[in-house]
Amino acid sequence: MASGELSCKGLTKVYSASNGRKALDSVDVRIPSRGIFSLIGMNGAGKTTLVRILATQLEPTSGAASIDGIDVVSQAARLRERIATVPQEARTVPWMTPKQTVLSYLMWRGTSYADASAKASEVLGRVGLGQQENVLTRRLSGGMKRKTLVATVLASEADIVFLDEPTTGLDPISRKELWAYLGTLAKDRFVILTTHYLEEAEELASCIGIMHMGRLVGLGSLDDLRASVKQQYSIRISAGSAVPEVKEGAVTRSRSGEAQILTTEAEAYGLSRLLLDAGAKFSMSKISLDDIFFHLVNRGDDEVSRR
Ligand SMILES: Nc1ncnc2c1ncn2[C@@H]1O[C@H](COP(=O)(O)OP(=O)(O)O)[C@@H](O)[C@H]1O
Ligand SMILES: [Mg+2]
Structure with a gap:
């Protein structure tokens, strides 16, 4: 393995049909190419565009990107040997079984029938589909279909795996089950995962x-992102309790009347004493990814509107 890094420099994409609008706007990334790299953002944020460029399926308009020193444009063929993807729109074929799905994917990648057959059964067993490997996927639940797709990349020899919203639309239990397999998948691979479930990231x-x-x-x-936000503490005050004056930070109120204060560690300490003395019902925690997301996205809007 070469330099062990995912690198993007000024990566920009303007689709031809988009009147010059940038789907991807000067994206710079330098991170180690291991574990799970999760891209989060709202619909239309550019996640799929970035994934497709990194997976060598789409060329950037300008800028450059490489994984382990292999350029996604000039060395695409070489990189492709190491890549497997489950695209956002991927669906299982209803009249194929999980076994046939994984087997045909492996054979398409060049594995012999005997090896592909053994590998398919082994991996389906590992993702908990051993009992269903010969059942038509149209008879399986949404979670099982999604596991079948994840099993295809798990069975391949690819060590760079792209999963574009693999858990969107799944019920909470199937989603949690799939998380466990994604954890396994990432042990000896680099997984690029897009999601709009912040808790998943x-x-x-x-x-x-x-x-x-x-x-x-x-x-x-998560800690780096927390550190990039000045107000690292969140205090939630139940509806009906008075909200103390906040010097440094932001106060928001939910429709139910609950107030949330985002503030610095020093001020959070003082505020919690005031709240305790007032007998208020409240809880205090470090900010969550949700809080960071809304903070960064709102700041992004300000910057965009100022330009
Ligand atoms: N093939 C395409 N042609 C033109 N515009 C596109 C195309 N694909 C995506 N876009 C636009 O690019 C932007 C980013 O889309 P996308 O990368 O799919 O975002 P995400 O995956 O975060 O939802 C959106 O404004 C979308 O409408
Ligand atoms: Mg997308």
């Missing part, structure tokens, strides 16, 4: 990229 990712309107507005581990 929080749970799985070693590195998180926050995208908004084509730009990367945050990059790093």
Whole structure:
């Protein structure tokens, strides 16, 4: 393995049909190519565009990107040997079984029938589909179909895996089950995972990229992202309790009347004493990825509107 890094420099994409609008706008990334790199952002943020460029399926308009020193444009064929993808629109074929799905994928990648057959059964067993490997996928639940797709990349020899929203639309239990397999998948591979479930990135990712309107507005581990936000503490005050005056920070109120204060560690300490003395009902925690996301995305909007 070469330099062990995912690198993007000024990566920009303007689709021909988009009147010059940048789907990806000067994205810079330099992170180790291991573990799970999770891209989060709202619909249209540019996640799929970035994934497709890195997976050598789409060429950037300008800028450059490489994984382990292999350029995604000039050395695409070489990189492709190491890549497997489950695209956002991927579906299982209804009249194929999980076994046939994984087997045909492996054979398409060049594995012999005997090896592919053995590998398919082994991996389906590992993702908990051993009992269903010969059942038509149209008879399987959404979670099982998604596991079948994840099993294809797990069975391949590819060590760079792209999963574009693999858990969107799954029920919470199937989603949690799939998380466990994604953790396994990432043990000896580099997984690039897009999601709009922030808790998924929080749970799985070693590195998180926050995208908004084509730009990367945050990059790093959850702790790095926390550290990039000045107000690292969140205080939630139940409806009905008075909210103390906040010198440094922001106060928001939910529709139910609950107030949330984002503030610095020093001020959080003082505020919690005031709240305790007043007998208020409240809780205090470090900010979550949700809080960071809304903070960075709102700041992004300000910057965009000022330009
Ligand atoms: N093939 C395409 N042609 C023109 N515009 C596109 C195409 N694919 C995506 N876009 C636009 O590029 C932007 C980013 O889209 P996308 O990368 O799919 O975002 P995400 O995956 O975060 O939802 C959106 O404004 C989208 O409408
Ligand atoms: Mg997408």
